Amino acid sequence: MHDNTLSLFAGIGALLLLASVIGRLLKWRAGPGPHAVIDNLNARINAWWVMVLVIGIAFLFGKYGVIVLFYGVSFYALREFMTLTPTRRSDYPALVAAFYVALPVQYVLIAMDWYGMFSIFIPVYLFLLLPILASFGGDTTRFLERASKVQWGLMIAVYCVSSVPALMTLDIPGYEGRNLLLIAWLILVVQISDVLQYVCGKLFGKHKVAPNLSPSKTVEGLAGGVALATLIGALLCWITPFNFWQAALMALAVNAMGFFGGLVMSAIKRDRGVKDWGHMIEGHGGMLDRMDSVCFAAPVFFHFVRYWWA
Amino acid sequence: MLANLTAYVITSAARLITGARALWLGCTPEPVQRLYFANHSSHGDFVLLWASLPQALRSRARPVAGADYWTKPGIRDFLIRQVFNGVLINRQRDEGGGNPLQPVLDAVAQGDSLIFFPEGTRNLGDEPLMPFRSGLYHLAAAHPQVELVPVWIANLNRVMPKGRALPLPLLCTLSFGEPMHLQADETKQAFLDRASQALLNLAPKDA
Numbered sequence: 001m002h003d004n005t006l007s008l009f010a011g012i013g014a015l016l017l018l019a020s021v022i023g024r025l026l027k028w029r030a031g032p033g034p035h036a037v038i039d040n041l042n043a044r045i046n047a048w049w050v051m052v053l054v055i056g057i058a059f060l061f062g063k064y065g066v067i068v069l070f071y072g073v074s075f076y077a078l079r080e081f082m083t084l085t086p087t088r089r090s091d092y093p094a095l096v097a098a099f100y101v102a103l104p105v106q107y108v109l110i111a112m113d114w115y116g117m118f119s120i121f122i123p124v125y126l127f128l129l130l131p132i133l134a135s136f137g138g139d140t141t142r143f144l145e146r147a148s149k150v151q152w153g154l155m156i157a158v159y160c161v162s163s164v165p166a167l168m169t170l171d172i173p174g175y176e177g178r179n180l181l182l183i184a185w186l187i188l189v190v191q192i193s194d195v196l197q198y199v200c201g202k203l204f205g206k207h208k209v210a211p212n213l214s215p216s217k218t219v220e221g222l223a224g225g226v227a228l229a230t231l232i233g234a235l236l237c238w239i240t241p242f243n244f245w246q247a248a249l250m251a252l253a254v255n256a257m258g259f260f261g262g263l264v265m266s267a268i269k270r271d272r273g274v275k276d277w278g279h280m281i282e283g284h285g286g287m288l289d290r291m292d293s294v295c296f297a298a299p300v301f302f303h304f305v306r307y308w309w310a
Numbered sequence: 311m312l313a314n315l316t317a318y319v320i321t322s323a324a325r326l327i328t329g330a331r332a333l334w335l336g337c338t339p340e341p342v343q344r345l346y347f348a349n350h351s352s353h354g355d356f357v358l359l360w361a362s363l364p365q366a367l368r369s370r371a372r373p374v375a376g377a378d379y380w381t382k383p384g385i386r387d388f389l390i391r392q393v394f395n396g397v398l399i400n401r402q403r404d405e406g407g408g409n410p411l412q413p414v415l416d417a418v419a420q421g422d423s424l425i426f427f428p429e430g431t432r433n434l435g436d437e438p439l440m441p442f443r444s445g446l447y448h449l450a451a452a453h454p455q456v457e458l459v460p461v462w463i464a465n466l467n468r469v470m471p472k473g474r475a476l477p478l479p480l481l482c483t484l485s486f487g488e489p490m491h492l493q494a495d496e497t498k499q500a501f502l503d504r505a506s507q508a509l510l511n512l513a514p515k516d517a
Contacts, residue, residue, distance in 0.1 A: 075479075079329075083481040089471050095478050273515065278481065279331065 004181055004239050009056055012188070016052065019045045037202070043283025051281070051290075055187070059180055063168045064111065066183060070165045071107045076287040077157035077295075078103060080278040084269075085149040090137020094130045094150050102126050102154055106162050113169045122159040127151055156265075156295050157288070163298035170302075170310040175241040182305070185240050186254060189233040190297045191290075193255040194262070197225025214266040217259075226255045241309050250304065254297035261296025265289075313392040320393065321361035321368075324354065328469055328482035332362040335512070336488030337459060339364050343423055344457045344489070346371065347446055349439055349509060350427035351467035354477075358466055359425050360394065362484050373425040374414055376401045397422075401430065411448055418453045428505065434472050439510055442502040450492040450501065457489035458505065462512035485512040 023042040030038050058069035082095060102122060109118035131147040164186065168179050175182075201221025209217045233251025237244050265288060269277065278286020288295075324330060332339075348359055356373035363371055373390075377398040380390040390396040397417045400410045409415075417424060428446040429439065450458060462485045470477045487508055492501055 079479050079481060082478075083465060087468065092471050092474055092478070096476060099479060100476070280329075 004178070005059065005184065008181070008184055008188075008236075008239060009052075009059075012052055016045065016048055019048070040283050047281050047283050055184075059184070062180065063165075066168060066180065067107055067111050067165045070161055071103070073287060073291060074103055074107070074158045074161045075099075076278075076280060077161060077291055078153055080286045080288045081153040081157050082150075084272050084274065084277065085153065087146055087149065088137075088139055088141060090139040091134055091146055091150065093133040093136060094147070097126070097130060097133055098150055098154050098158075103158050106158050107165070110162055110166050110169060115166075115169060118162070118166065122154050126154060130154075160295040160299050161291065163302040164294065166302055167305065170306055172241050172305070172309050175309075178239075181239040182241070185233070185236055186298065186301055187294065188236070189229055189251050190254055190258045190293050192232055193225050193229030193258055194293055195225075196228045197221045197259070200224030200228070210263055210266075213263050213270065217262070222259060226252070226259065229255050241305075250301065253304065254301050257297040257300050258293030261293045264296070265292035313388075316389070316393045320357060324358050324361040327477050327479050328358060328466065330358055330362045331481070331483045333483060333485045335485055337457075337486060339367055339486075341366055341370070342457060343418075343421055343455070344371075344459050345418070345424045345426055345446075345449060346459050346461050346486075347426045347428050347505065347509065348461040348463050348484075349433065349513075350429050350431070351433050351463075352470045352472075353432070354466055354470050355427065355463055356394070356396075356425050358463060358482060359461055359484060367423070370421075371423040371425055372397050372417055374399060374427070376431075378402070397424065411445055414445070414449060415452055418449065418456060424449075428502075432472070438513055439506060442506050444498060444502070446505055447492070447498045447501050454492055458491065459489050460487040460505065460509040460512060461485065462487070462509060462514075464514055483514075487512045 020042075023038070023045050026038050027035070027042060055069065058065040061068075078098065082098070087095065106118060106121055109121060130150050131143075134143070134147055134150070164183055167182050167186070170179060170182075172179070172182075197217070198221065200223075201216065201218045204220040204224065205218030207219040208215060209219050209222055230248055230251040233255075234244050234248035237247035240247055240250075242250055265277075269275065276285030277288035280286055281290055284290050346359060348355060356375065360368055360371060360373060373394050373396045375390055375394075375396045375398055377400050380386050380396065380398060390398065397413050399413055414424065414426075426446065426449070428442040430443040430445070431440075433440045446458070449456070463482065464485070465480055465482045468478065469480050469482060490505065490508055496504075
């Protein structure tokens with residue numbers, strides 16, 4: 001593992017330790033008995049320890065570790081998405097193709113480094129194949145709606161998520177052998193932006209930014225969170241192929257995409273009448289609740305890096 | 311030994327594939343004699359309900375299953391008798407005129423809990439629930455002390471649609487409702503309607 005990776009994880013560990021201490025202090029000050037916000041905060045921090053540990057283990061195994069990790073992320077995200085979007089009996093073949101063909105093939109293509117195929121496999125081939133499979137069922141009820149849902153789920157949960165490990169396939173001159181750090185930078189900046197938006201919103205939040213879509217998001221949280229996360233992204237330019245200002249602009253771009261991703265995914269949840277996508281991450285909700293911003297940030301980041309640096 | 315191992319593999323697989331989340335909304339998983347009655351849309355229904363009970367309750371909770379499907383010699387027979395300890399009933403009234411519910415009544419008299427599907431057969435239509443057959447009423451009338459717990463099994467019909475071999479890994483939720491009893495001077499139809507409504511109330515609202 002690269003020296004930079006170790007110092008990065010040490011830094012994250014220190015940050016989490018600080019967060020845990022603050023969380024325990026808040027709990028101690030609030031006294032015994034349940035306190036919804038503080039208990040949720042502590043559950044979130046604990047879950048972060050686990051998530052950082054899992055990512056760290058995947059990094060130990062390098063490229064294939066990261067591919068397997070995000071294969072799992074995609075699987076859980078796709079499962080949450082398809083569970084929440086109603087389909088009909090004749091969508092079964094399309095769903096089988098999504099879970100058992102599209103998902104593994106996409107990750108195999110990334111492991112094979114086959115950019116020409118993994119970048120169009122789902123948006124072109126599956127886009128055409130899935131409605132063909134659905135049409136065999138002979139059921140026309142809400143046909144377009146159903147076909148769109150399966151395609152949309154695959155795009156978000158598989159295609160977009162797979163853009164993260166796809167960063168391993170980029171050959172960036174002068175950055176050979178360090179692509180893992182690019183993944184670490186992307187996840188760190190996007191997730192810390194979520195965290196800081198949450199913290200700034202809880203501390204200073206007054207004006208709701210999109211009351212219909214996501215009642216917990218505020219202008220103050222958005223501005224403070226994105227500004228701080230962009231600064232952190234820029235200060236971490238030493239682990240990236242970017243200079244300070246390039247890193248700042250990239251961080252701003254992924255943070256903006258991440259924020260809008262949160263809004264879009266929130267709109268879907270509201271429409272389906274649920275607060276969370278799932279329950280697998282204590283305090284956070286489901287996999288998609290944690291990944292919504294990454295889903296929107298990763299593909300844009302991948303193509304920006306590929307266009308300008310690789 | 312083989313039966314225990316098979317039970318372990320089956321319950322683990324069922325939970326792994328479906329994420330089976332049990333929501334105890336109207337009661338807690340206590341070791342009292344109960345009749346869990348649920349919607350029936352897949353062969354996997356009772357396996358999932360059985361798997362989602364805590365170990366201590368599971369060993370006393372026996373699924374009621376159709377003899378016509380399960381008594382084919384071989385794996386089915388082993389599963390239903392040795393693994394699930396099921397109670398088999400003849401869904402078609404036989405010529406002998408015996409009470410088809412008798413094995414179920416015997417099991418309840420022994421103190422066993424049951425997993426029961428009052429629709430009688432799998433619901434493959436678009437309606438969320440088919441009309442209940444009278445079995446639930448007769449059981450409630452014969453053993454009024456038994457708690458009748460409605461359990462809505464959500465999504466399993468999408469995990470394993472009829473006639474498909476490969477399950478889809480979608481998430482299933484089991485909602486356990488409030489225990490109910492047959493009320494004094496309640497007619498059969500009124501009771502079945504009330505039970506059916508109690509079960510439907512647990513179903514997630516769909517857009």
